Amino acid sequence: MPSTSTGTGTGRHSHRRLARFRRPGAGAGLLFVAPAVLSLLLFLIGPILMAAWVSLLDWNAQSNPFTGDYEFVGTENYQELLTTPGLLRTDFMMSLRNTVYFVLCSVTGTTVLSFVLALAVNSRVLRGRSFFRLVFYFPAITSSVAIAMIFLFLFANSGVVNGVLSWFGIEGPRWFNDPGGVLHLVLGWFGVDQPPGALADHDLGGLSLWQWAAGPSVAMSALILLSIWTSSGVFMLFFLVGLQDIPVELEEATAIDGANSWQRFRFLTLPLMRRMVVLVITLALISSWQVFDQIFLISQGSPVKTTLTPAYVSYVRSFRDGEFGVGAAVAFVLATIVIVLTLAQRWLGRERA
């Protein structure tokens, strides 16, 4: 090891060497952490502050938002989204409705399915568990673009899903072209084709209650299936971690006491997994509210705006219409929704635990 200070024996040098024996000074620490802090400030905190400023402007990205040509409009962008009747508010409310259904269905589906998958690959009597684990996790690490291409084909009018359905004599829907709300369709089977007067007459944010109650459109349902398919592998791993933390001794003791496997699951596994379930629901909620890639790649909000989501509205308003102030405002409203829901959900989860 090359030594920088050869021992000359003078007082100054040995003092310097002694100093090196002590813990490294503050300088090294600051130097080591500098690149991370710099990238954090420049590309995370800086951008958020800048977007907060832009959300108060009428600005089209053609000039400098600090010195250039812009109009300060205060909270007008937010008002247009939430209170002022108009196309923007209707679009935004539409996107909220779509996303509420998307989140409800995909979070429920993902949580249940990933729990079942985790139980299956954790089972002690089955072989090939690690193989199945690899298979179920693979969609989660594949790129959203590749998956979008696959799902465009799976759910094409003459695609794989409709091909399989036809084996059973079922004529599949025109998935990505069908704007029909699933709840409306089900009501239609029972002869409810027209909205009951009360639902048609009252409106909330520019949409009638009947429109709010449409359920996810058929097109959105396909995207829900995509979301469940891709994210269940990740949450399977979460549940697997939780299941493997349950001491074998505890299960053994319960079994010796005469509990059958259903009772072991219901009264031992499930209560011990409660915290993990809360965590998974929280994380699934956060990621599904932000759905963007699939919408951009597959449906672009169509048919009839039934797959519009806030993130997509934010993108389109900014990059297609050049209204970056509006786009940034949408992003902040979306962030607020996500954060409020996360806090509410954590609070609920803690109450019951």
Place this chain on the structure above:
Amino acid sequence: MRRRGPRRPAEAVPVVLTDRFSPWPRRLAFRTVAYGLLALGTIVYLGPFLVQLATSFKTDAGATANPVSLIPSPVSTAAWEIVAGDNSAYPVPVARWVANSFVVTGCVTLGRLLIDSLAGYALARLRFPGRSAVLATVIAVLAVPNIVLLIPRFLVVNQLGLFNTYAGMVLPLLFDAVGILLMRAAFQAVPPELEEAARIDGAGVLRTFWSVVLPLVKPALVTVTIFSFQGSWNEFTHFLVATSDPDLATLNLGIARLSAGDLAGPTQFPLKLALATLSTIPIAVVYIFFSRYFIRFGATTGLK
């Protein structure tokens, strides 16, 4: 906490938790149903990738007429010829896209390795003013919804004059809170005596870090590498807003633009799926070789 004995080997399952003594018809029934469901699961989770591969060798008409069949008939390599650039009538700059993907992915991965390990070491071992504030901030930004950064990142990239540059594609992706926390945890697990010994032998901070500590956290470095590779290879939205120049398109962005432009609508599925296969291959290869890292750390880092 109750004391637990030495860990059992994975296979030594208590006999009461197995079905060894249940009556054989029940056991048979249970296993048939369980394996049946696992087989169904495998079809559902793996099937789409097989369809992807099979369809990429079909003709356009064959893909529409026989979507479910996994055996292309007639077999056609037309889609792959376009992907390979052999079809002069339909040029698609796939080689350029792949090269861009590798450049950007390589830079992001190297950058993250450097930044994450330096910051992780500082936060685990070095004392400096503001340390706890930095740590708290790194943890806090984990809660920032990713999509909220879409427009803000464009704004900063644009403001800094980095729009349509490799730097604008790479730099905003370098900060990686999960990686920093992962490296910090790995450094904390290294016994401090080693560093003290190195220091007494006259090694400076950088030397101790580089030659003594870093080799001991290889598993964490591998984890950061594969997740950075996977994350930036699959990245789509940031490149979508940070570039408009077709020459800078990564593979995924190129596919997305093609699919929204020339190939819009239910046409040319073999070509779309050949491109999708190409984009899946590097991830699949890394996954096969490093699967245990993916499975072990997937629960901590698998989320965007």
